[in-house]
Amino acid sequence: MWVDPFSLRLESPLGTAAGEITERRGFLIGLGEGEIRGVGEATPLPGWTESYEACRSALDEVTEAVSTDPISEVETPDPTETPAAAHGVDLATLDAVARRDGRPLAAVLRERGFDADEPISDSVPVNATIGDGTVEETVDAATAAVEEGFDWLKLKVGVGEPEEDLTRVQAVHNAVDDGVSLRLDANGAWDRSTARRLVDRLAETGIGYLEQPLPAEDLAGLAELRGRGVDIAVDESLAATSVEAVVEAVAADVVVIKPMAVGGPSRAVELAAVARSAGVEPVVTTTVDSVVARTAAVHVAAAIPNVTACGLATGWLLAADLAADPVSISDGRASLPAGYGLGDGFDAVRRGRADL
Numbered sequence: 001m002w003v004d005p006f007s008l009r010l011e012s013p014l015g016t017a018a019g020e021i022t023e024r025r026g027f028l029i030g031l032g033e034g035e036i037r038g039v040g041e042a043t044p045l046p047g048w049t050e051s052y053e054a055c056r057s058a059l060d061e062v063t064e065a066v067s068t069d070p071i072s073e074v075e076t077p078d079p080t081e082t083p084a085a086a087h088g089v090d091l092a093t094l095d096a097v098a099r100r101d102g103r104p105l106a107a108v109l110r111e112r113g114f115d116a117d118e119p120i121s122d123s124v125p126v127n128a129t130i131g132d133g134t135v136e137e138t139v140d141a142a143t144a145a146v147e148e149g150f151d152w153l154k155l156k157v158g159v160g161e162p163e164e165d166l167t168r169v170q171a172v173h174n175a176v177d178d179g180v181s182l183r184l185d186a187n188g189a190w191d192r193s194t195a196r197r198l199v200d201r202l203a204e205t206g207i208g209y210l211e212q213p214l215p216a217e218d219l220a221g222l223a224e225l226r227g228r229g230v231d232i233a234v235d236e237s238l239a240a241t242s243v244e245a246v247v248e249a250v251a252a253d254v255v256v257i258k259p260m261a262v263g264g265p266s267r268a269v270e271l272a273a274v275a276r277s278a279g280v281e282p283v284v285t286t287t288v289d290s291v292v293a294r295t296a297a298v299h300v301a302a303a304i305p306n307v308t309a310c311g312l313a314t315g316w317l318l319a320a321d322l323a324a325d326p327v328s329i330s331d332g333r334a335s336l337p338a339g340y341g342l343g344d345g346f347d348a349v350r351r352g353r354a355d356l
């Protein structure tokens, strides 16, 4: 197994209530020999995953342990301690095995929790991701996204004053037509009383869902916000607690599953199945990753039958990437790439530094 560090700058910072994301640093991971090779990506994002250093140490340990049979012998790092490292190894293994068996990654993942007989769709619906900004910037970004064919928009909120957010949301609502749904993501910024007040105002406007209005640990507060006319989604709460705890606390209508944050594509699909069987709708998103992990997240979404719009249209946020993007985004949908494993188009990154 080889591990190669990379660093990619964002085209412009993504403003969130948890801070600005300006750069993504991570590791490409490769394993296999000859024709059977797989590639994975570990791109930690503190707040959702372990630190960069903890990720590197976890991957170093795996590299030291790997001996002769790289595909079956690789042990995945602990998905709760070092989810990004676990994601990288899980993905590289899945890609190699799926390619060996001549199957797309989505088909392999489907078996981790859903009915394998239902056909896998060749594309999944996606939302546009719009960072914090002024009212005018937000409306411009929203109308541009709608022109590109998106009918789900996710706006970051909770950075500025709540009243300003309401103005931004109302302005976007007025600027787009009725077929466009808005999602809002506060990244845990509000306290209970602010969130309660905003939910009541947002219920009048009508929005698709409000993501992480309260701090990650406040499952009781989230449960109280439900049923007031706005669906509640949790994201950070999954890393802070668990899907089971969220279900138990009836804290969410929707769970936002980030494969990078939950320890890999396999676990992401398993958790999606747990959520759906409890009546909580799973949504899959990236953590603003390179093309390798973004494509994996598209396969994860496609493994979930009739998945709702996912946060997978994040490639445009990066100023550069590790390979050409095999996923096309049009009419608000992300296409599944052709080929086996992650798909065609990754041959150069799969070869990497072939040091096995």
Ligand SMILES: O=C(O)CCC(=O)c1ccccc1C(=O)O
Binding pocket: 045, 127, 128, 129, 154, 185, 187, 235, 256, 285, 286, 287, 288, 310, 311, 312, 314
């Ligand atoms: O969901 C999306 O539209 C894209 C992903 C996204 O918003 C995100 C990206 C990186 C880190 C955190 C988040 C988030 O959902 O809070």
Ligand SMILES: [Mg+2]
Binding pocket: 185, 187, 211, 212, 235, 236, 256
């Ligand atoms: Mg979020």
